[in-house]
Amino acid sequence: MLIEWLCRKRKVRTRVEIEMYAAEPGPMGVAGPDVSKAVREMVESKGIRYFPQHQVTSVDGAARKLKFANGVEAAFDLLAFVPPHRAPRVVREAGLVGESGYVATDRATLATNFPRVFAFGDVVSIPLALGKPLPKAGVFAHAQAEVVANNIACEILGKGRSRRFDGEGECFIETGDGKAGFGKGNFYAEPLPAVRIHNPSRTFHAAKVLFEKYWLTHWF
Numbered sequence: 277m278l279i280e281w282l283c284r285k286r287k288v289r290t291r292v293e294i295e296m297y298a299a300e301p302g303p304m305g306v307a308g309p310d311v312s313k314a315v316r317e318m319v320e321s322k323g324i325r326y327f328p329q330h331q332v333t334s335v336d337g338a339a340r341k342l343k344f345a346n347g348v349e350a351a352f353d354l355l356a357f358v359p360p361h362r363a364p365r366v367v368r369e370a371g372l373v374g375e376s377g378y379v380a381t382d383r384a385t386l387a388t389n390f391p392r393v394f395a396f397g398d399v400v401s402i403p404l405a406l407g408k409p410l411p412k413a414g415v416f417a418h419a420q421a422e423v424v425a426n427n428i429a430c431e432i433l434g435k436g437r438s439r440r441f442d443g444e445g446e447c448f449i450e451t452g453d454g455k456a457g458f459g460k461g462n463f464y465a466e467p468l469p470a471v472r473i474h475n476p477s478r479t480f481h482a483a484k485v486l487f488e489k490y491w492l493t494h495w496f
């Protein structure tokens with residue numbers, strides 16, 4: 277959507293076709309069908325063609341062609357591609373990963389099956405009731421890190437209250453034109469995550485800018 281906005285700003289939008297291919301059945305499916313539908317509508321309302329269930333099998337840079345597992349091929353002039361996501365080699369070679377390719381943990385304490393080893397963030401896979409894993413997002417990595425740090429400190433000091441990660445999370449969805457949508461909720465809710473999506477507005481975009489500024493000044 278930001279690319280689409282950039283094309284409009286540069287007054288070339290009428291000469292550009294934007295297509296989005298994804299392996300998933302719908303965008304943000306893990307947040308539930310209503311959120312997924314709303315995000316898809318946001319994308320398609322901008323004239324971006326969305327192709328779900330297209331798993332890339334190869335990219336031919338010289339010929340500028342994509343091939344998908346379902347036999348479809350697509351041509352491109354400019355490709356914005358998310359490379360395969362996997363646990364770092366050191367984690368895989370240490371034998372820490374399970375069948376999912378990521379580390380299995382207790383979803384509340386982030387304790388692994390290995391004594392005194394905790395794992396959180398993108399390196400873990402936490403199954404949810406709807407059959408998909410908890411999304412890999414910084415907002416979860418942050419909250420999980422605080423739970424683990426707190427609980428290790430409690431154990432070492434022999435005092436304090438242990439904490440549990442509760443699956444709460446939120447994210448901004450940049451839509452261009454200085455606007456962003458906002459999704460927030462509990463991803464551990466059952467049978468489906470209880471996530472509410474707010475329509476794009478300038479307020480959410482401004483909130484995202486402030487959030488980023490806070491992080492950069494607070495931590496770096």
Ligand SMILES: Cc1cc2nc3c(=O)[nH]c(=O)nc-3n(C[C@H](O)[C@H](O)[C@H](O)COP(=O)(O)OP(=O)(O)OC[C@H]3O[C@@H](n4cnc5c(N)ncnc54)[C@H](O)[C@@H]3O)c2cc1C
Binds near residue numbers: 396
């Ligand atoms: C384009 C993009 C947009 C995103 N947008 C959002 C968003 O809007 N909101 C959100 O919540 N999340 C977002 N995310 C997801 C978020 O960035 C990740 O979920 C988060 O960074 C995970 O944190 P982490 O600490 O688990 O892993 P990472 O941030 O990946 O940190 C792991 C670190 O380990 C290092 N490392 C790996 N191997 C070794 C080794 N052998 N020795 C030493 N170091 C090693 C890596 O270099 C890396 O620095 C986005 C991700 C991408 C790629």
